[in-house]
Amino acid sequence: MTAAEKTDEYDLIVLGGGAVGENVADRAVQGGLTAIIVESELVGGECSYWACMPSKALLRPAQALRAAQHVGGASQAVTGTLDVRAVFDRRDSFTSNWSDDGQVKWLDSAGIDLARGFGRLTGEREVTVTDADGGTRVLRARHAVAISTGSEAVIPPIDGLREAAPWTSREATSAEELPKSLAVIGGGVVAVEMATVYASLGSTVTLIARGELLSSMEPFAGERVAAGLKELGVDVRTSTGTTSVRRGDDGVTITLEGGEEITASEVLAATGRSAHNRDIGLETVGLEPGKWIETDDTLRVPGSDWLYAVGDVTGRVLLTHQGKYQARAAGDVIAARAKGEEVDDAPWGRHVATADHAAVPQVTFSFPEVASAGLTEAAAREAGHEVAVVDYDLGWVAGASVYEDGFEGQARLVIDTARDVVIGATFVGPEVAELIQAATVAIVGEVPIARLWHAVPAYPTISEIWLRLLEGYGRQSA
Template identity: 65%
Template sequence: MRETDVVVIGAGPVGENVADRVVRGGLRAVIVEAELVGGECSYWACMPSKALLRTGAAHRAAQAAGVEDGRVDRDVVLRRRDSFTSGWDDSGQVQWLQSAGIDLVRGHARLAGERRVVVSGGDEEVEIVARHAVVVTVGSAARLPGIPGLAEAEPWTSREATALQTVPGSIAIIGGGVVATEAATFLADLGSRVTVLARSGLLTAFEPVAGEQVAGALRERGVDIREGIAPARVTRDEAGVQIEFGDGEPLRVDEVLVATGRVPRTEDLGLETVGLEPGEWIAVDDTLRVAGSDWLYAAGDVTHRALLTHQGKYQARAAGDVIVARATGGEVRDRPWGAHVATADHAAVPQVVFTDPEVAAVGLTAAQAQDAGMRVRVVDYDLGSVAGASLTADGYAGAARAVVDEDRRVLVGVTFVGAGVAELLHAATIAVVGEVPLERLWHAVPAYPTISEVWLRLLETYGL
């Protein structure tokens, strides 16, 4: 048995940030990890997927700017991907923990009652008692839908897709969200024949223009998108995978990738020992503390607030700092937008889909704002008609949408679709979070000729 101030279960980016803030605040922290330090984002999600996507996007951008030579070399792409995952070696991340003064315990952690964590699977079983807090940052895993035969067919999930060593000749992707569309993009770039089975369409959580433009671009690159259908059975044999539907011809492919959402990694976490339900998401307040507890916290995907690495790290900073404040008798700043709360989770979450074209969005869609009871005005503008866009690429296609709360005359949501629009997003995030009045936003003059001039065009279209 050992004691420490704070135990963090899960050493992904969220857990690392919680532990770092705790230690910076003068407390001691132990972080527990059963897999690689650095977590999903470093090895199977954000970093490898964006490395796989970047080469194809850069190639198309060069072609659109008049460069005719060059090709996508899949071996070079995979080697570059490997460099960003450090070959799935976490020694660099472990060294960072050591330099930050954070103790690492390897193994599988389970809660064993109030402030108690038992770690097994390492050299020996260890029980750790936290004097102040236990923080759960175990993340999420791919959800497998209950399609007959699917589990037995050993489908790919996002992990296998981003860690691929051999590019399949053909692949079917079940799902139409962020993982599905990004995977369709890089697999098509690498030479796979891709079929997307999207029962409800593509990127339905975003403004409709996002799914429409991404679908059009994927189809232009040879991706077969089938909407409104769902697999009835999946089987694998020596020749590959067969996907059957209610009627019509079955689909034969080399591999099948499932991208139909996420589930919390809480099935074997010992939640029942503290009155919570195993296998469920962990509900928390805005200081990331579990209701009814004065010691148990959770942050990141496992809270189901916003399943995004950057938002999880934002939650982690709030959680780590408020734990220190409560442990040391400091001031707890838990009013909305205070230092110890994750207020932005509710209506100011930024997200980028790294397809080509990219989708960058923050805040509420028009439909969400209307459902929230706001008096909404929607302002649309053709992003391709901005001078900076035409200089960026011949035939640049894109869209911009601003959602205005007419009563307060502030932006509550912004969406951009187009090549390179990820870099426009933070300005939109500042406008939404800061609730900048449109009349003041008018004085934020965009440089010419950049794509950011779309801000002027949106405000002009609104009537300023």
């Protein structure tokens, strides 16, 4: 061992200091274990600095302005446009100007140690950390190592795209200058949210999607978001492939299938995520770098009694809140196993991530918003459920008309008719995000429809949509 090396033992070593890694370590420490996080970038990870927080900070000013412009009395008072510099400055405040000092202080207060540097598995229960100066530190885990290294943006194999130095979600959420024009390649959540941001701030935006928008959701969600983007001035091209990208002195030229060319100041590649684990020593434990790490529902890697993977790196559900949910289960079960306590690994038990399979909530903060939980109609039928589908126009709800003049939206419940419980819900419309927790509770709790009738929504609120949906189901089943 060189002078630059030292060895330390902990009960738990966590590779990756994002929100998921923080939660794994915190729950294990609360359970009586010692833990250290290894992080080579900023403590707090992607969500805090390049994803959830900065993106929502960028989206909110335009959302607030649109809301005011659609309420008589308030609209007459709104005469200006968004201040782009002020929007960026507010975004910077949410990222603490890309400083993790506050997050590091929290680790210290929670009793979690931090190793700054790049961590790599170098043996069973062993991680070697290389710091910025090249010094190494060997960490050994008495009980567990948890991989929480997250995911990274995919650059699709389009001719010339990588050489054109495209934006990914990182550049889109941290940009300090507004591009005159932006071409977005992709049709998923990042694509539509960033198209919403930059169109609202004043960029000329073209969105190019090989398929339809938000194709994993109910079809009406993508249709309504496409219409909303067009209202913002976005040139939406669905079912359109991109054959090449070239960057020149005046910007980027994107060639579409059929030969049409689009020029833009910048191009954003928003075509998905891949596992961020290519150089962390997975081969030393028999796993393939660059692939999602398979786990059981306690987040333990099959064939191992000490290795766990949590969050995006598993490929289970690429959402921060779902990763934190997994982290709570993983941290608790690691502590339980370390102390020889009983493991509650039955479905919906404390130590499992059952909700990953059929009760995932998600909000897309586009224009309009999309909030969903559980299964779509197509996914429910594919899973073999006997379903009834109830749709209702959100604009017909009294609370919606009070909230915004000309409110437009749509809601859908997917009901398992064999059990008479809700297994899926989707809401599209202005600020529908706050509706989704009620749906999530109904799905996770498997609340019978007969009991849901007694969950009376306050009047006049948009939540009255629940009454209308239940009435619709009642008419179908009568």
